[in-house]
Amino acid sequence: MALNGDEEDFEWEPPSEAEMKVIQARRERQDKISKLMGDYLLKGYKMLGECCDLCGTILLQDKQQKNYCVSCQELDSDIDKDNPALNAQAALSQVRERQLAAQSPPPPHAPQLNGGASSSQSGGTVPQPRPEHCEGAAAGGRALLPPPVAPTPAAPAAATTLAPSRPPVSPQSSTLRPVLQEAEEAVLTKLRWATTQLQSSASLETSIQLCSLITSCASSLRSLKELSQ
Amino acid sequence: LKKYKLEVMLSVKHLHLKHALQTVCTLEAVILRSFGPEGGQVLFTRDTGQAMLSCSGTQILKALRLEHPLARMVVECVWKHSAVTGDGSKTFVLLLASILRLIHAAASKAPGVSQWSTEAAEAATARHLADKLLAFAMTELDDLICVSVAPHGFCVSSEDFTTKTQLPSCPNGFCVQALLSSFFHTRLDYVHCDFLSGLACELLGHWKFQNDTLSFALQFLNDNFPALHTQVSGFPVSSSHVIEGQVIHRDFATPCLQVNNQPVKAVVVTEYLQPKLLRRGDMLDLGCGGRVTGEKSIIPFSAWTERSLESVIATLQSLGVSVLLCAVKQSAAALALAAQAEMCLVECVSEEELSLFVRLSGVAPISDCWMIQPENVATLTFCKPIQLGAHRYADNLITSFKPCSLVICGSGEVQTEQYASAFQDAIRMLFTTWEPTRMTETTALKKPVQSHQCTSLNAHNLTEDTVCRSSDVYVLKPGCVIPAGGTFEFLLHHALLQHGRSCSASNYTNTGVGVSQILADALLTVPRQIYSHNLKSFLQTQTRVTSFTSNQPHHFMLLKNARGTTEDPEKGDEPSKLFTLDSGLESVSCKHQLLLAVLQCLTICCVDSLFIRALIFKPAAYLYSFYESKIYVRCFSLFRSSIMAAVKITHCLLHLVLV
Numbered sequence: 001m002a003l004n005g006d007e008e009d010f011e012w013e014p015p016s017e018a019e020m021k022v023i024q025a026r027r028e029r030q031d032k033i034s035k036l037m038g039d040y041l042l043k044g045y046k047m048l049g050e051c052c053d054l055c056g057t058i059l060l061q062d063k064q065q066k067n068y069c070v071s072c073q074e075l076d077s078d079i080d081k082d083n084p085a086l087n088a089q090a091a092l093s094q095v096r097e098r099q100l101a102a103q104s105p106p107p108p109h110a111p112q113l114n115g116g117a118s119s120s121q122s123g124g125t126v127p128q129p130r131p132e133h134c135e136g137a138a139a140g141g142r143a144l145l146p147p148p149v150a151p152t153p154a155a156p157a158a159a160t161t162l163a164p165s166r167p168p169v170s171p172q173s174s175t176l177r178p179v180l181q182e183a184e185e186a187v188l189t190k191l192r193w194a195t196t197q198l199q200s201s202a203s204l205e206t207s208i209q210l211c212s213l214i215t216s217c218a219s220s221l222r223s224l225k226e227l228s229q
Numbered sequence: 230l231k232k233y234k235l236e237v238m239l240s241v242k243h244l245h246l247k248h249a250l251q252t253v254c255t256l257e258a259v260i261l262r263s264f265g266p267e268g269g270q271v272l273f274t275r276d277t278g279q280a281m282l283s284c285s286g287t288q289i290l291k292a293l294r295l296e297h298p299l300a301r302m303v304v305e306c307v308w309k310h311s312a313v314t315g316d317g318s319k320t321f322v323l324l325l326a327s328i329l330r331l332i333h334a335a336a337s338k339a340p341g342v343s344q345w346s347t348e349a350a351e352a353a354t355a356r357h358l359a360d361k362l363l364a365f366a367m368t369e370l371d372d373l374i375c376v377s378v379a380p381h382g383f384c385v386s387s388e389d390f391t392t393k394t395q396l397p398s399c400p401n402g403f404c405v406q407a408l409l410s411s412f413f414h415t416r417l418d419y420v421h422c423d424f425l426s427g428l429a430c431e432l433l434g435h436w437k438f439q440n441d442t443l444s445f446a447l448q449f450l451n452d453n454f455p456a457l458h459t460q461v462s463g464f465p466v467s468s469s470h471v472i473e474g475q476v477i478h479r480d481f482a483t484p485c486l487q488v489n490n491q492p493v494k495a496v497v498v499t500e501y502l503q504p505k506l507l508r509r510g511d512m513l514d515l516g517c518g519g520r521v522t523g524e525k526s527i528i529p530f531s532a533w534t535e536r537s538l539e540s541v542i543a544t545l546q547s548l549g550v551s552v553l554l555c556a557v558k559q560s561a562a563a564l565a566l567a568a569q570a571e572m573c574l575v576e577c578v579s580e581e582e583l584s585l586f587v588r589l590s591g592v593a594p595i596s597d598c599w600m601i602q603p604e605n606v607a608t609l610t611f612c613k614p615i616q617l618g619a620h621r622y623a624d625n626l627i628t629s630f631k632p633c634s635l636v637i638c639g640s641g642e643v644q645t646e647q648y649a650s651a652f653q654d655a656i657r658m659l660f661t662t663w664e665p666t667r668m669t670e671t672t673a674l675k676k677p678v679q680s681h682q683c684t685s686l687n688a689h690n691l692t693e694d695t696v697c698r699s700s701d702v703y704v705l706k707p708g709c710v711i712p713a714g715g716t717f718e719f720l721l722h723h724a725l726l727q728h729g730r731s732c733s734a735s736n737y738t739n740t741g742v743g744v745s746q747i748l749a750d751a752l753l754t755v756p757r758q759i760y761s762h763n764l765k766s767f768l769q770t771q772t773r774v775t776s777f778t779s780n781q782p783h784h785f786m787l788l789k790n791a792r793g794t795t796e797d798p799e800k801g802d803e804p805s806k807l808f809t810l811d812s813g814l815e816s817v818s819c820k821h822q823l824l825l826a827v828l829q830c831l832t833i834c835c836v837d838s839l840f841i842r843a844l845i846f847k848p849a850a851y852l853y854s855f856y857e858s859k860i861y862v863r864c865f866s867l868f869r870s871s872i873m874a875a876v877k878i879t880h881c882l883l884h885l886v887l888v
Contacts, residue, residue: 034251038258042271046294047255051248058251058297 029075033057036070180228184221191217245348246355249834250333252300257326259293260286260319265759266415268319281643285416285650286318287311299834306830310823315657316412317823320755324827327754329834331747332358352835358747359835363828365744369728374821375705377724381777382711382817385662406430408662408710409655411813416651421466425648428635429655431471435633444707447660454653456582457634460645461618464638469648474626475586476615476634477554481623482576483568485614486551495552495607495625496545497583497594502555502563503538535562541598542566548603552612552625554578554586556594573612575623589630662816663707705818713813715756715767717820719774725749 037060041047045060045068052059052069060068191214198210262269263284270284273292283289290304303325311318336354385405406426413422437446450457459476545553553567553574567574587594590607607627615624617636626632637652639645711717729745760767 030251030254034254035258037251037255038261041255041259041293041295044294047252047297047300049297056247058248058255 029071032075033071036074040068040070177228180224184224187217187220187224191221246333246336246352246835249299250329252297253303253322253326253329253834256290256300256303256322260289260322261758263289264319264323265761267762279643281647283647285647286322288647290318290322302833303830306826306833310826311654313657314661314819314822315654316415316819321823321827321830323754323758324751324824325830325834327751328362328747328827328831331751332831332835335743335747355835356832358744359828359832362744362748363832365748366825366828370824371705371821373724373728374721374817377727377778378711378717378720379705379709379817381716381720382709384706385708385710385814405433405659408814408816409659411713411815412655412658413651414813416654417648424467425469425652426655428469428471429652432633432635433659435471435631442663444660444663447656447663451653451656451660453581453585454656456579456585457632458649458652459617459622459634459636460642460649461620461636461638462642462645463618463640466639466648469638470636471633472615472624472636473631473633474611474624475582475589475632476617476636477575477578477582477586477623477625478620479575479578479623480621481573481614482559482564483572483574485573485612485623486571493552493609493612494548494550495554495590495609495612496550496601496605497587497592497607498553498555498598499557499583499594499596500598501557501559502541502598503560504534505560537598538563538566541601542570542572544601545572546570548601548606550606552609554583556580556583573623586625586627589632590627658816658819661819661822662710664818705821709817710814711817711820713815715759715770716774717815717817718752718755719771720778722749722752723775723778725752 037047037058040060045062048059048061048067050059051057052072055069055071057069057071060070062068194210194213194217198207198214201207201210263271263286268284270282271289271292273281273283273288275281281288287308290307293300293304295301295304303322307318307321310321332355333351335358336351385408406429409426409429410422413425417425433443433446433450436450437443457475459478551572553572555574555576556578558576559567559574564574583594586607590609592605592607595601595605610626612623612625614621618638635652637645637649639648711720725745726749729749732745756767756770760770
């Protein structure tokens with residue numbers, strides 16, 4: 001290869017600050033990965049000659065012959081945290097950015113509604129991609145979210161509540177009350193539906209998910225009531 | 230070129246730079262917590278339940294389960310380096326990781342990265358930098374070390390290594406024992422390091438004779454160490470001692486008569502005394518010597534073998550032999566006859582011990598029992614059984630040559646083994662310190678220092694003894710040590726930065742700047758890790774060392790003109806003030822070889838496809854020499870180019886076999 005590193009390249013510019021931050025973050029992440037892998041090696045895991053398909057990290061294998069990818073299953077993903085569909089924080093920041101760009105005072109209820117509703121949605125969908133890509137031990141870090149089995153009752157319900165609030169909203173203060181009332185009604189309907197479902201449900205997982213839906217509905221109601229005062 | 234036996238296993242594996250970086254950083258994370266004076270020990274537990282505590286980098290790395298080819302190769306490189314110098318395996322991984330990180334950072338900033346596919350460009354830059362680093366190390370690094378680092382060191386004399394002088398009180402305390410003590414301190418617990426270093430000096434004292442150099446004795450000890458030491462478990466370490474004679478690690482097969490005062494005669498037998506009746510694969514053609522009898526049977530044959538055995542024993546008796554050292558297990562009839570003839574027999578002696586015995590006594594072993602000559606007979610001062618721990622061994626003392634061997638005690642088997650390996654590594658380290666010019670072939674290959682380069686190398690540091698001539702080659706004097714704790718790294722860092730600046734100033738080459746900078750930055754990680762718990766000490770040491778580099782050192786006795794003017798080995802009146810009372814010592818040539826080994830391993834890490842032919846080298850010595858490794862590295866570069874043309878072989882199992 002004829003790459004000659006000797007000559008000065010006057011077109012090359014040093015990376016900007018944002019890029020430096022990205023580089024720095026990536027380096028720290030790599031250091032964390034190496035440290036974790038070193039710990040696992042000392043615990044008796046085997047370092048394989050293959051890499052993870054998703055992130056390119058070297059795979060480890062434990063004594064039960066199960067493959068384990070350190071970065072996918074232990075560390076938070078690097079890129080997913082910027083994806084609004086999967087992360088509540090990203091959704092929040094996206095909505096805030098759009099509202100700032102529209103140059104109107106951002107309504108306090110909208111982000112919270114987004115936050116409340118999207119968390120229940122993300123709770124249902126985030127764990128799903130993980131087991132497909134990496135076999136092996138389930139991540140401990142995902143314990144906060146409800147188990148991924150059959151999230152269907154929650155997901156369409158959340159989707160319907162989410163759909164009207166997804167497009168960037170910038171209501172004027174005069175239209176605040178009817179919107180709040182609509183929101184309250186929708187949440188109450190959902191709460192009633194969830195309660196009836198809960199009474200009649202026989203499966204453990206569905207019950208747990210319905211309970212979490214009720215919790216999020218209650219918290220949405222609470223925040224709506226605070227807003228209306 | 231030596232002849233190498235070639236065995237070929239082909240495999241292709243595509244590597245990317247980030248994988249290499251990740252692998253090496255993982256290995257670094259493994260050994261990092263055991264590194265430095267505050268490093269901890271790793272507890273290994275085998276499936277059998279045996280536990281072992283170790284802080285030796287080689288042992289830790291070898292115990293990991295690694296299937297990744299690059300990781301295995303790095304561990305092999307570390308192991309081979311450690312087999313030569315005996316020390317520095319953790320520093321090896323640390324330096325390798327930091328240089329690789331710097332190269333990776335430089336490669337991702339390289340111009341032209343955005344134009345092509347990033348990985349290919351990065352890999353190319355990395356390879357280029359690695360090759361440049363290696364070239365720099367081969368040509369200019371030892372000059373730098375000789376000029377800028379060695380003057381701050383001190384030459385330990387090989388004459389007074391048996392004296393056990395107090396370390397802190399006077400400068401004469403920089404004897405071999407101090408060096409060994411610091412070495413054992415890094416490897417084992419600090420309680421026993423003084424005792425063990427004293428023991429090592431005692432052993433060296435016995436084996437160094439008036440006319441020999443210390444390096445000869447060290448080489449001999451290194452080659453024969455397995456035969457010259459006995460491991461005894463179940464005793465505290467402090468009961469290790471040196472005993473007279475060579476210990477044969479087998480017991481007598483026949484009862485031994487103790488004739489204490491008279492010398493005994495011994496022979497070494499490598500074959501069976503009684504011709505073996507039937508070996509696997511032998512075909513016995515029974516005929517009865519031409520006599521015509523009706524039957525063919527085995528009985529006359531066995532009678533013949535017994536008669537021949539009797540005659541052999543009779544010959545031995547006539548020569549006055551009373552001890553037989555056999556390499557094989559003798560038959561019951563032979564044992565019985567030997568016992569009857571009052572001869573002591575030791576069976577199944579290992580090849581190493583027999584060869585040592587043969588070498589020390591000067592006799593030839595008996596290969597054919599029909600021809601026993603007087604020159605096969607050795608005279609021993611004594612040959613008696615000795616009880617060491619739970620085992621009884623035979624102990625010989627040869628008249629002409631008084632060997633002594635080491636008994637190493639430890640509380641458990643595993644610990645005793647660790648002490649023994651630490652001892653052997655100490656001997657290797659001493660050998661490297663006293664024989665820094667082992668890579669004579671590479672020094673001959675490198676070009677002499679040009680006069681204008683000389684001026685860029687701080688030539689005003691040299692004294693009139695070592696005038697900078699245009700074709701001088703600088704050689705490090707044997708026994709050069711320097712205070713431990715990062716001094717070498719600080720000094721070399723400073724020297725590299727100056728070299729880089731002066732090279733760019735004199736416009737000698739543009740490439741020299743980049744590599745000196747990379748190497749200088751990488752070197753600082755070692756003291757940073759040593760002082761990771763105590764940043765203040767890091768700064769203190771750094772300021773102390775840099776203050777010395779600015780002054781002219783008064784201590785020039787270490788440079789020798791390689792042109793061959795025989796100078797007396799001058800000793801400095803007092804060592805440089807860099808030596809504080811509590812600093813340990815470390816060997817300069819070990820560090821130098823470590824750097825070279827790291828840079829060679831680096832070039833291997835930066836290949837983009839591992840197209841490996843597993844070459845099984847079988848040179849006469851099992852030592853890894855830089856000449857061999859140059860072949861090894863050259864082979865890699867050859868194969869790299871052959872990949873372009875060759876057919877791609879996909880996914881064979883990668884099996885690295887490196888001797």
